[in-house]
Amino acid sequence: MANKILKKSDSFYAVYDRKPGEDKMNTHYCPGCGHGNIHKYVAEAIDELGIQDRTIIVSPVGCSVFIYYYFDLGNIQVAHGRAPAVATALKRAHPHAIVISYQGDGDLAAIGGNNIIQAANRGEQITVVFVNNAIYGMTGGQVAPTTLVGMKSSTTPRGRAIENEGYPMKVSELIAALTAPVYVERTALWDTSSRNKAKRSIKKALKAQMEGKGFTFCEIMSPCPSGWKLTPAQSLEWMKENMGAYYKVGVLRDEIKTREPIIKEKKTVTSKEIQEVLGTDIKPSEHYPTNPExxxxxxxxxxxxxxxxxxxxxxxxxxxxxxxxxxxxxxxxxxxxxxxxxxxxxxxxxxxxxxxxxxxxxxxxxxxxxxxxxxxxxxxxxxxxxxxxxxxxxxxxxxxxxxxxxxxxxxxxxxxxxxxxxxxxxxxxxxxxxxxxxxxxxxxxxxxxxxxxxxxxxxxxxxxxxxxxxxxxx
Amino acid sequence: MAVLEEAKIVVEHDQCKGCTLCIIACPKDVIIQLSSFNTKGYHPVEYKGEGCTGCGICFYACPEPGAIIVYKKGAVVE
Amino acid sequence: MAKEFIKGNEAVVKGAILAGCQSFYGYPITPASEIAEAAAKFFPSVGRVFLQAESEIAAIQMTYGAAAAGERTMTASSSPGVSLKQEGISYAASSELPVVLVDIMRAGPGLGSIAPEQSDYNQIVKGGGHGNYKLIVLAPNSAQEMCNLTMLAFELADKYRAVACVLADGYIGQMMEPVEYPEPVEMKIDKSSWALHATKETRKNLINSIYLEPAELEAHNQNLQNKFAEIEKNEIRFDEYRTDDAEYIGVAYGIMSRIMRSVVDTAREKGIKLGLVRPISLFPFPKAKLRSYRENIKGYFVTELSNGQMVDDVRLAVGELKPVRLYTRMGGYVPSIEEVFEGFEKAFIK
The missing domain is CATH 3.40.920.10 (Pyruvate-ferredoxin oxidoreductase, PFOR, domain III)
Incomplete structure (x- = not known):
C-alpha cells in the first residue's frame, strides 16, 4: 500500500550520515530551493523503476555537490563541468548501470559546455538532469550562461548586458539540435502542473535509459530564492513570468518509441585470444648463421x-x-x-x-x-x-x-x-x-x-x- | 494496524524550512504556517487538521525529502 | 621467447592490454598518437573500451569514471595535453583512483614542437595539479620497458590506489626495438569495498575529493602522505652501469640514459671512470642510492633534455659534499654522444 503514503523515498538515506554537523535530517539547501524537489522526483522514479542498486549518480560542482549526502545510490563526486565525461566512462564500464549526471547551469552550460555537448552527441546512454536556475548558486550568485538579460548577479551588478555577456543560452535547444539524443524536455517547478511534468520527465528519461534507447536530457527550471534575492513564493512568480517567457517548456525531442535500443554487453576474452589479437605469442624464427668479417x-x-x-x-x-x-x-x-x-x-x-x-x-x-x-x-x-x-x-x-x-x-x-x-x-x-x-x-x-x-x-x-x-x- | 478513513498530512516540524511552497500549492488551503519556531529557527507549517484530500500536491511542492508525509484515504498505518 | 620489433608507443598499448587494462580514453597528439591509434586497433578487438574523448580534460575525467567503476584504465598524451590533464590528475589522486597516465614528452613551453624534451619532469614528478599529492612515476628507456613499465604502472596504481605515470620522451615513444611479451595478467583484485559496480553490494560506496572540514581534509591529506611515504619505502627502482669503480656518477633517465650509456663507454675508452645511475622510478627517486656514492667520487654529472629539473632532486639527494654538474639541451635538440662527452669534460676534466 505504498502508494497510499507519500513519504521520503527509499532511494534517500533515512539519516544523512555523510552530512557534517549535527543536523543529519535536513538537506543543506536554502528554503524554497528547487534542488530538493528535483531530488525527490529522481529518488521516487528510481524507487518506482526498481533500479536503486544499479544506479550511480554523479555529483557536480555547485549547490548539488553534496547530493551524495542524500541519495542512497552509488555516488561519485566529480570536477566542475566534467560529470558527462565521468558518466560516459561509468556507463561504458558497467552497461547495466543506470547513470545519472546531475548538473547545474554553471557546471553544465559554462565550464562543462563541451563535455555535455560531446556526451550528448555520442549518444551516451546516460540521463542528464539539468537544473537551470539562471545563476551560480554555491559560489554566491554570479552570472551564468543562462542568466536572463538585465538580471543582476554579483558579477553583473548592472544586470546582464548583451554587449558584454551575450544572450542567455538555451541549452535544451542546443542538445536537441544534435542527432543522437533520444529525449530532450524542458520542464519547470513553478506550479503543481509544471512540477508533475518535471517528475514525469525524469522517470521517462530513466526508463528510456533502462531500455537502452540513448542519451536523455531533462532540463528543469528551478527556483533559487537566495540567488535571486526573493522569497520562495516570489521566486515562483518571477520564474514563471521571466524564465518561462524566454525558456519555453516542452518536449524538444522524443524518439523513445521509435529508436532501436542499443544493448551493450561486456564480452570476456580468453588469454589465448588476447595473445592472438596482439600477436604477442610469437613463434621463434629460423636461425641462419653467417660469418662476417x-x-x-x-x-x-x-x-x-x-x-x-x-x-x-x-x-x-x-x-x-x-x-x-x-x-x-x-x-x-x-x-x-x-x-x-x-x-x-x-x-x-x-x-x-x-x-x-x-x-x-x-x-x-x-x-x-x-x-x-x-x-x-x-x-x-x-x-x-x-x-x-x-x-x-x-x-x-x-x-x-x-x-x-x-x-x-x-x-x-x-x-x-x-x-x-x-x-x-x-x-x-x-x-x-x-x-x-x-x-x-x-x-x-x-x-x-x-x-x-x-x-x-x-x-x-x-x-x-x-x-x-x-x-x-x- | 489501522486503515485511515480520512486523508491527512503529517509535517516533521524540524525538517520544515518554512518556505511555504506547500501552502501556496495546496488546493484546499489546509496548511498553515506556525508563528512558533522550530529548532532550526524556521516557522514550520502545519496541517489544519481537516479538509485534506490526500492529493499529494504539497508533497511534490515541498523541497525537503522528509518534511511532509501524506496519508491518503485507506492508508494502512501502524 | 621470441620477440616483436615494435615502436615504444605501441608496446605501451600491448603491455596495457596484457596487464588487463579495460579501457583507454585518449586524445591525439604528436608524438603520442600511436598509443591512441594502437589502442583504437586493439582494445575493441579484445572486448575493451576505446574512446577518443573531446579533449585531454575529458579523457582524464573518463579514466576517473572508469577507475571509479573498478576498471584498470588509462590515458596517454604528450606535454601540452598533460598540462590539460592536470585537473583530472589532482582529482584522481585525491579520490585515490588507480589511473595510469602515459606522457610522451615533447618540447615546450607553449605549443613548442613535436621533438623530444624531458621538461615535464616537474609537472609530473612534483605534481602539476593543485594540492598535496604525488604520482608514481616510471621512466622507461627502451621499447621493452615501455611494455613492462606500463604493466608495472597498472600493478602499482592498484596496489596503492594512486595515479601512476609512465614518463617517456618522444624518442623512446618513436623508437622501435625488440620486445618480449609477458603472459596476459588476470585482473583478480576485489575492489568492491570502494568501487562503483552498480550493484547492491557497492551502492554504499562513494568516490569523492571534497572535505569541507579542515580537520577531515587534513586527515585525508595525511593519509595520502602516509601512502606516498610507503611508496618511497617500497618502490624505488634504478639501474646502474659501470658504477663499481666510478669516480664520476652520471645521472640520466629516458633517452638521455641511453646516450649516457654510450658516453660512459666513450669515457672508459679514454680511461675516465664514469658510471651511470639511471632512475627508473622518478617518484620515488633513488635518493639513497645516489647519496651512497658521494664519499668515493669526484662528482655527479646530470644530463637531461630540459632546463634542469631532475637535477634539483639529485642535489636534494646528495647535498653539497661533491659537485653536481649539469648538461642540458632544450627545444627538441637531442645531443650526440660526442656533445655530451664534451659537456662532461668541460664540467669535470678541463
Whole structure:
C-alpha cells in the first residue's frame, strides 16, 4: 500500500550520515530551493523503476555537490563541468548501470559546455538532469550562461548586458539540435502542473535509459530564492513570468518509441585470444648463421632519402631481421627539428651487445637514395665504413677516399623488376651480400613483417636476390 | 494496524524550512504556517487538521525529502 | 621467447592490454598518437573500451569514471595535453583512483614542437595539479620497458590506489626495438569495498575529493602522505652501469640514459671512470642510492633534455659534499654522444 503514503523515498538515506554537523535530517539547501524537489522526483522514479542498486549518480560542482549526502545510490563526486565525461566512462564500464549526471547551469552550460555537448552527441546512454536556475548558486550568485538579460548577479551588478555577456543560452535547444539524443524536455517547478511534468520527465528519461534507447536530457527550471534575492513564493512568480517567457517548456525531442535500443554487453576474452589479437605469442624464427668479417660486425647505420623511397622500411626490415637472428637492434626515424627539407632518414643499430644511444654521429654505413642525403651525410661516415648510394638517382659521386663506396643502381634494378618501390630491398640485398652480417634467408623470413601488402612479398624477394647478384657480378 | 478513513498530512516540524511552497500549492488551503519556531529557527507549517484530500500536491511542492508525509484515504498505518 | 620489433608507443598499448587494462580514453597528439591509434586497433578487438574523448580534460575525467567503476584504465598524451590533464590528475589522486597516465614528452613551453624534451619532469614528478599529492612515476628507456613499465604502472596504481605515470620522451615513444611479451595478467583484485559496480553490494560506496572540514581534509591529506611515504619505502627502482669503480656518477633517465650509456663507454675508452645511475622510478627517486656514492667520487654529472629539473632532486639527494654538474639541451635538440662527452669534460676534466 505504498502508494497510499507519500513519504521520503527509499532511494534517500533515512539519516544523512555523510552530512557534517549535527543536523543529519535536513538537506543543506536554502528554503524554497528547487534542488530538493528535483531530488525527490529522481529518488521516487528510481524507487518506482526498481533500479536503486544499479544506479550511480554523479555529483557536480555547485549547490548539488553534496547530493551524495542524500541519495542512497552509488555516488561519485566529480570536477566542475566534467560529470558527462565521468558518466560516459561509468556507463561504458558497467552497461547495466543506470547513470545519472546531475548538473547545474554553471557546471553544465559554462565550464562543462563541451563535455555535455560531446556526451550528448555520442549518444551516451546516460540521463542528464539539468537544473537551470539562471545563476551560480554555491559560489554566491554570479552570472551564468543562462542568466536572463538585465538580471543582476554579483558579477553583473548592472544586470546582464548583451554587449558584454551575450544572450542567455538555451541549452535544451542546443542538445536537441544534435542527432543522437533520444529525449530532450524542458520542464519547470513553478506550479503543481509544471512540477508533475518535471517528475514525469525524469522517470521517462530513466526508463528510456533502462531500455537502452540513448542519451536523455531533462532540463528543469528551478527556483533559487537566495540567488535571486526573493522569497520562495516570489521566486515562483518571477520564474514563471521571466524564465518561462524566454525558456519555453516542452518536449524538444522524443524518439523513445521509435529508436532501436542499443544493448551493450561486456564480452570476456580468453588469454589465448588476447595473445592472438596482439600477436604477442610469437613463434621463434629460423636461425641462419653467417660469418662476417669483424669490421662489418655491430654496425650503426643511417638510411636517407626522399619520403616514399622506402628509407624507413629498409631500416625496419634490417633491424627486424637482425632481431630474429638474435641480435639487439634499434630503429629510430628522423624525428624532431632535423625533419625538414623533405629528407627522411632513420638510424638503425644492430649489435651483439646492449645498444646505448640509438643515434650515432658517425655511422658505419650510409645508404643514400638522393643527392641531398649523400651530400649532407657522407662526411659523417666513420673512416673505414661504407657508403652506398642509388646511382640511378644520384648524379654525383662521393668525395670520400677513406670509406668503401658502392654505387648501386637500385632504382634502375627495381624498375626492371616492375616496381621502383622495391629499390630499398635491392639495397638490403647488396648490403647483406657485401657484409654477410645476415643471410639472405634471414631477411626473406622477415619480409612479411616489414611489407604489409602480401602481393609485394615475391617482388621484394626478387629485389633482394638482385641485390645479392649485384655483388656477385661486380 | 489501522486503515485511515480520512486523508491527512503529517509535517516533521524540524525538517520544515518554512518556505511555504506547500501552502501556496495546496488546493484546499489546509496548511498553515506556525508563528512558533522550530529548532532550526524556521516557522514550520502545519496541517489544519481537516479538509485534506490526500492529493499529494504539497508533497511534490515541498523541497525537503522528509518534511511532509501524506496519508491518503485507506492508508494502512501502524 | 621470441620477440616483436615494435615502436615504444605501441608496446605501451600491448603491455596495457596484457596487464588487463579495460579501457583507454585518449586524445591525439604528436608524438603520442600511436598509443591512441594502437589502442583504437586493439582494445575493441579484445572486448575493451576505446574512446577518443573531446579533449585531454575529458579523457582524464573518463579514466576517473572508469577507475571509479573498478576498471584498470588509462590515458596517454604528450606535454601540452598533460598540462590539460592536470585537473583530472589532482582529482584522481585525491579520490585515490588507480589511473595510469602515459606522457610522451615533447618540447615546450607553449605549443613548442613535436621533438623530444624531458621538461615535464616537474609537472609530473612534483605534481602539476593543485594540492598535496604525488604520482608514481616510471621512466622507461627502451621499447621493452615501455611494455613492462606500463604493466608495472597498472600493478602499482592498484596496489596503492594512486595515479601512476609512465614518463617517456618522444624518442623512446618513436623508437622501435625488440620486445618480449609477458603472459596476459588476470585482473583478480576485489575492489568492491570502494568501487562503483552498480550493484547492491557497492551502492554504499562513494568516490569523492571534497572535505569541507579542515580537520577531515587534513586527515585525508595525511593519509595520502602516509601512502606516498610507503611508496618511497617500497618502490624505488634504478639501474646502474659501470658504477663499481666510478669516480664520476652520471645521472640520466629516458633517452638521455641511453646516450649516457654510450658516453660512459666513450669515457672508459679514454680511461675516465664514469658510471651511470639511471632512475627508473622518478617518484620515488633513488635518493639513497645516489647519496651512497658521494664519499668515493669526484662528482655527479646530470644530463637531461630540459632546463634542469631532475637535477634539483639529485642535489636534494646528495647535498653539497661533491659537485653536481649539469648538461642540458632544450627545444627538441637531442645531443650526440660526442656533445655530451664534451659537456662532461668541460664540467669535470678541463
Amino acid at each position: 669483424d669490421r662489418y660486425k655491430n654496425p650503426s647505420m643511417k638510411f636517407a632519402g626522399f619520403g616514399g623511397q622506402g628509407v624507413l622500411s629498409l631500416g625496419t626490415m634490417l633491424a627486424n631481421a637482425a632481431m630474429e637472428q638474435g641480435f639487439n637492434s634499434s630503429w629510430i626515424p628522423s624525428y624532431g627539428p632535423e625533419m625538414r627539407g623533405g629528407t627522411a632518414y632513420c638510424f638503425v643499430n644492430i649489435s651483439d651487445k646492449e645498444i646505448g644511444s640509438p643515434t650515432v654521429s658517425n655511422p658505419d654505413l650510409l645508404v643514400a637514395f638522393n643527392r641531398p642525403s649523400l651530400e649532407k651525410f657522407e662526411g659523417d661516415v666513420k673512416p673505414g665504413g661504407i657508403i652506398m648510394y642509388d646511382s640511378t638517382i644520384i648524379d654525383v659521386q662521393p668525395t670520400r677516399d677513406d670509406v668503401e663506396i658502392l654505387a648501386v643502381p637500385a632504382t634502375g634494378i627495381a624498375e626492371s623488376l616492375g616496381n621502383i618501390r622495391c629499390a630499398n630491398t635491392v639495397m638490403a640485398g647488396v648490403y647483406l651480400a657485401k657484409t654477410k652480417i645476415m643471410a639472405k634467408e634471414a631477411l626473406i623470413q622477415t619480409l612479411p613483417k616489414a611489407i604489409k601488402k602480401k602481393h609485394l612479398i615475391d617482388l621484394n624477394i626478387h629485389a633482394l636476390e638482385k641485390g645479392f647478384e649485384f655483388i656477385e657480378n661486380n
